[in-house]
Amino acid sequence: MLNSLLLEHLRDSESSWSCGRFGAIAEFHRDAGEPVTIAEQPFLSAATARGAIRIETPAALRPIAYETISKCIDSWGHGLALCLPRERARMYGRSVITELGPDREAVRAEDRDALLFDLGLGGGSAATCVRTPDAATIRLLRAACSKSLFEGAAGLLPHLPALSPHRVFISAAGRIEVYQPIPPQTGKSPDGPHTHVLPRLLARGRSHAATVPIPPGWVVAMTLYPPHPLRQGSGRPIAFHPARHAAFQALMDRYGAPALIAGKQAAARNEKVETREEGLGHRIGLRQQKWLQLQARL
Helix, strand or coil, rough: HHHHHHHHCCCCCCCCEEEECCEEEEECCCCCCCCCCCCCCCCCCEEECEEEEHHHHHHHHEEEEEEEEECCCCCCCEEEEEEEHHHHCCCCCCCCCEEEEEEECCCCCCCCEEEEECCCCCCCCCCEEEEEECCCHHHHHHHHCCCCCCCCCCHHHHHHHHHCEEEEECCCCEEECCCCCCCCCCCCCCCEEEEEEEEHHHCCCCCCCCCCCCCCCCCEEEEEEEECCEEEECCCCEEECCHHHHHHHHHHHEEECCCHHHHHHHHHCCCHHHHHHHHHHHHHHHHHHHHHHHHHHH
């Protein structure tokens, strides 16, 4: 059931994915019509010229559907977090740059002889790595081994955008690889696969944002973002896609938190709620009701 759902969204260019932890995230997106190679064995995977994703589903994996409040008063966020018990996340939490050898687990065969380096950003649920076959880049990375990326290896950072090794973010639920160039610090993240590494957020030591309702003892190993029902225009929602909304509500019914769902149901009945979790659902439900009522009038 879960594999079929993930494969369905892997085939959908409107779906997006992320892997990493709070403050260090890799995102996988692709355009409609962009050439892509999708495989179902030995794991689900998709690869384009700009990046790749591989998804694993260990037995302990638990999908959690969620919705969040957006800063835009007419919208909300949503996602399907693929979670593992903290003790099963099995990442190493390295704090210094470490050479790991050839990346034999690379999604594409042509990348499996390139060398993989853990950047030592810590975290129990994800490893933040770079990969390269380039001799000059390997020498620079090896010189930085056993040092902290943001402290002892500060001389490495200015060179990374020009060198642009592949970024490889790995968790117990798979990996996302980004092949596009690293933008300069003053640049904008490119469309398609890209990464964000923000030391200020990393310092908080979280596996996920506080707004994502993950039960205690669980961590997010990867997240699927199905197509959102709202289409944006000039920074604000301008159109509602009821089929997309219905599809995600089915995920909420199957994998969502009961209190959040109860709060949304109370909003639809114009009833009050009692708990904080129900209150969040109530606020989201009111926003969704506006669009559902508008759609009903069309």
